[in-house]
Amino acid sequence: MPSFDLAITPLRELNQSLHDIPAGSNDLHFDVLNPRGSHAVAVGIDAPVSVDVRGNVGYYCGGMNAQAAITIHGSAGPGVAENMMSGVVTIKGDASQYAGATGRGGLLIIEGNASSRCGISMKGIDIVVKGNIGHMSAFMAQSGNLVVLGDAGDALGDSLYEARLFVRGTVKSLGADCIEKDLRAEHIEILQALLDRSGVTDVKPEEFKRYGSARKLYNFNIDNADAY
Numbered sequence: 634m635p636s637f638d639l640a641i642t643p644l645r646e647l648n649q650s651l652h653d654i655p656a657g658s659n660d661l662h663f664d665v666l667n668p669r670g671s672h673a674v675a676v677g678i679d680a681p682v683s684v685d686v687r688g689n690v691g692y693y694c695g696g697m698n699a700q701a702a703i704t705i706h707g708s709a710g711p712g713v714a715e716n717m718m719s720g721v722v723t724i725k726g727d728a729s730q731y732a733g734a735t736g737r738g739g740l741l742i743i744e745g746n747a748s749s750r751c752g753i754s755m756k757g758i759d760i761v762v763k764g765n766i767g768h769m770s771a772f773m774a775q776s777g778n779l780v781v782l783g784d785a786g787d788a789l790g791d792s793l794y795e796a797r798l799f800v801r802g803t804v805k806s807l808g809a810d811c812i813e814k815d816l817r818a819e820h821i822e823i824l825q826a827l828l829d830r831s832g833v834t835d836v837k838p839e840e841f842k843r844y845g846s847a848r849k850l851y852n853f854n855i856d857n858a859d860a861y
Contacts, residue, residue, distance in 0.1 A: 635660050640667040644674065651701075654680045670710070675703050678720075695722040698739060714741045717758055730767075733760045736777065742831045749786070752779045755796055761831040771798055772808065780827050782836060790844055794851065798844040799824055801836065810850040816843045 637647040672691040678701040689707035699718040708726030717736040727745035736758025746764035755774045765783035774796035784802035791808020824838035
């Protein structure tokens with residue numbers, strides 16, 4: 634198991650090693666020690682490896698992730714898992730602003746709280762936050778699922794497109810064009826699958842409320858409804 638101590642090893646060397654993993658490699662688990670708030674840790678991975686980051690990280694950890702399972706044993710700065718494509722990023726602590734921004738796929742799990750603009754412009758990513766989220770979360774979110782076990786701040790889902798938002802706690806206010814919608818059987822199925830994948834066993838999907846777009850701020854064609 635390769636181990637990188639960022640107290641003595643340059644960050645560039647870690648990221649280059651993660652980018653250079655050859656097909657069929659037996660080195661599928663990486664340990665990262667002493668990140669000490671470093672920015673851009675474990676970015677741009679495109680291989681089915683696991684990476685354990687032992688401490689807090691700064692900006693953009695796990696950005697552009699594809700295939701990898703990245704676990705941050707601490708808290709993350711702004712933009713964690715930004716533009717994520719696939720794989721899983723798990724944060725054992727809290728996440729700062731715009732976690733999962735523009736994410737196109739994969740699963741982001743935040744075991745603590747997330748700050749403002751969580752899931753901004755999400756484009757297919759699934760995000761599960763076990764704590765609370767800040768204001769303007771899911772702003773202009775286009776597709777994917779945002780699941781919040783706690784509370785949501787002001788202007789949730791402002792200028793929302795077709796992402797699905799599920800909140801178990803209270804919502805301080807809804808943003809422009811975001812409304813509460815019925816929680817149907819297909820949504821309960823989606824929620825249950827995401828809760829299971831995130832290791833949540835003591836919460837039922839029926840405890841959530843669903844929020845989505847009122848479709849008043851953009852051109853929505855009912856003939857294409859099945860695409861949403």
